[in-house]
Amino acid sequence: EDQVTQSPEALRLQEGESSSLNCSYTVSGLRGLFWYRQDPGKGPEFLFTLYSAGEEKEKERLKATLTKKESFLHITAPKPEDSATYLCAVQARDSSYKLIFGSGTRLLVRP
Amino acid sequence: KAGVTQTPRYLIKTRGQQVTLSCSPISGHRSVSWYQQTPGQGLQFLFEYFSETQRNKGNFPGRFSGRQFSNSRSEMNVSTLELGDSALYLCASSPRTERTGELFFGEGSRLTVL
Numbered sequence: 001e002d003q004v005t006q007s008p009e010a011l012r013l014q015e016g017e018s019s020s021l022n023c024s025y026t027v028s029g030l031r032g033l034f035w036y037r038q039d040p041g042k043g044p045e046f047l048f049t050l051y052s053a054g055e056e057k058e059k060e061r062l063k064a065t066l067t068k069k070e071s072f073l074h075i076t077a078p079k080p081e082d083s084a085t086y087l088c089a090v091q092a093r094d095s096s097y098k099l100i101f102g103s104g105t106r107l108l109v110r111p
Numbered sequence: 112k113a114g115v116t117q118t119p120r121y122l123i124k125t126r127g128q129q130v131t132l133s134c135s136p137i138s139g140h141r142s143v144s145w146y147q148q149t150p151g152q153g154l155q156f157l158f159e160y161f162s163e164t165q166r167n168k169g170n171f172p173g174r175f176s177g178r179q180f181s182n183s184r185s186e187m188n189v190s191t192l193e194l195g196d197s198a199l200y201l202c203a204s205s206p207r208t209e210r211t212g213e214l215f216f217g218e219g220s221r222l223t224v225l
Contacts, residue, residue, distance in 0.1 A: 031212070032212045043218050044154075044201070046213050046215070089154075096167045097166070097212075098169065101154035
């Protein structure tokens with residue numbers, strides 16, 4: 001069964017304190033792995049797509065990497081506005097285009 | 112350009128009632144997906160519509176249904192509501208190109224069942 005597990009569930013950082021979020025996945029053929037950010041009361045906002053092991057994507061203070069079993073979202077020198085829930089999702093290489101989401105990591109960055 | 116619009120944003124129903132939620136995708140987007148988000152189960156796929164046809168359906172009972180109109184707008188319906196149906200229902204659209212995992216989500220319809 002396709003599955004996504006994210007850790008930690010919650011993470012508290014001081015402003016400027018870099019860290020990484022983990023996303024482990026099991027999927028029968030990966031079409032793509034996706035990172036989303038969700039603010040309270042809002043829908044998820046797309047951040048990155050990764051398609052194959054070794055691929056990396058960067059956007060401002062965020063960098064996403066992918067291996068054959070997991071993905072990391074590295075946050076460098078975070079700011080309070082980076083506080084949000086970060087969701088990881090996979091899409092299997094089958095006829096379905098559905099996303100299978102992990103439960104997310106709640107990130108709080110304190111000033 | 113305008114984002115995905117969902118109505119209503121909040122609603123309260125009682126057990127046994129039915130509810131219809133509406134979604135207007137981004138102009139030009141032909142694929143609309145629906146997801147249920149709860150604290151316990153997270154985000155779970157309900158169904159996807161493309162060109163007025165349901166392409167995929169998640170593991171939800173038949174009480175959950177939907178449709179898509181010729182202008183790509185979509186509705187989902189939940190009949191005989193149960194307490195466990197209380198959730199945030201999210202609609203997402205995409206142009207249904209090769210980057211189909213890049214979804215644009217609305218802000219959701221928060222349903223409370225009493």
